[in-house]
Amino acid sequence: MRNFVEISIGIIIAFFLYTIIGKISFSLSQLLNFFTLAVIYFAITKGELYGACIGTVCGLIQDSFSLGVFGISGLSKTLIGFLAGFIAQRINVLPLVRNFLFILVLIIGETALSLFLYYFISAEYAREITPLILFQPLCTAILGSIVFLFLRKFRVLSF
Amino acid sequence: MRLFLKEKKKAIILFSLIFFHLILISFQVPLGDKQNYFERAIFSVFSPVQHGVIFFFKKAGEIWNDYFYLWEVQKMNKELKEEMFLLRQENSQLRRALRRLKAERDIRNFISNLHDSFLVTRVIGIDARNIYKSIIIAKGSLDGLKKNMVVLDWQGHLVGRIIDPISLKEARVQLITDIESGVSVISLKSRAGGVLKGDGKGNCRLEYIYPTQKVNNGEELVTSGLDHIFPPGIKVGTIVSIKTEASLFKIIKVKTSFEFSELDLVVVILGDSKDVLLKGE
Structure with a gap:
């Protein structure tokens, strides 16, 4: 029950930030992916199964708020969530630089997988990709590593 | 069998989720931009949250502005802006209509119907995948919005049209910059x-x-x-x-x-847009 409440709050916070950032700046909303950060956070703290399930939920929410193929973000986030949890169970990914690289690689993987699936389904979709999306892994990884650093400082996150 | 399931639990759940998504994708691809019921359901559940967040921040901002700064002036200014906004819309539509309308009675009919034909609303969300595809507005089926209703900006320029999903208090607008528009x-x-x-x-x-x-x-x-x-x-x-x-x-x-950067308030033409703009013709 506690896990369910924590995860629900986490997803709502991600959705809240996604909405607010979209209202503040359209460009900024393309650079930061709060849903992915939520997935990675829960994958690290709760394990790969939670990562995969939260990835499914977050991905489908993101899909339902965009015009595209419903399920692509869901699939990529599910895989990223599982992978994040799997790696975090075996390697300490919390030190700042390692954490940054960990998030960066995961989000690059997610972006690449989404793009591949869109190309695979229709090259027409790939034409819609805005260059800003390509900077999303870097910006989200910087934000994510800073957030995780603070969470560690306040002992919310530990390995 | 039970032991096998226990040992392979993680792999089974992961592959089930992947399979679930592949089913979703394969259902969605032939539909194109049409939404399936599952997507509509998620949109209907979360769009009020989005609406609430925007409403909360808007109200918080308003309280700050209204109470800590020139309350009366702010209010009057806001009313005048809204009035100007509507008048601009009316003016722009009237100009267009006047070019076409000939009989005076037609003009009167047109004017009397015009004011009720617009619905001013706020943009509360954008498309997470591509900002130039769609936006979410803070009016829905309860306000009389229907698919294919035309959406304009504050100066009467075309922004897009309403598409599915339309929830009770939110709706999605396909922008004219969308590749499929x-x-x-x-x-x-x-x-x-x-x-x-x-x-x-x-x-x-x-x-x-x-x-x-x-x-x-x-x-x-x-x-x-x-x-x-x-x-x-x-x-x-x-x-x-x-x-x-x-x-x-x-x-x-x-x-x-x-x-695009000025898309905060938009106008929806209610009813059959052709009837609204061509009334009296």
């Missing part, structure tokens, strides 16, 4: 007609213009009404570049009339 347009100067399609990057392309047809940079495009969705005469954009290559048609880039 199509608007029948005509040039005001050369009268060349074509289909305006989004390029997914904030601009549009004018398609199906033969190399022999004369069109020039700077020409303004308006809706032609031939698509039976967008009423004729709404300003859509301006031609910014023309290339004539070895292809069958010219490659024409169009800058939209609406400014």
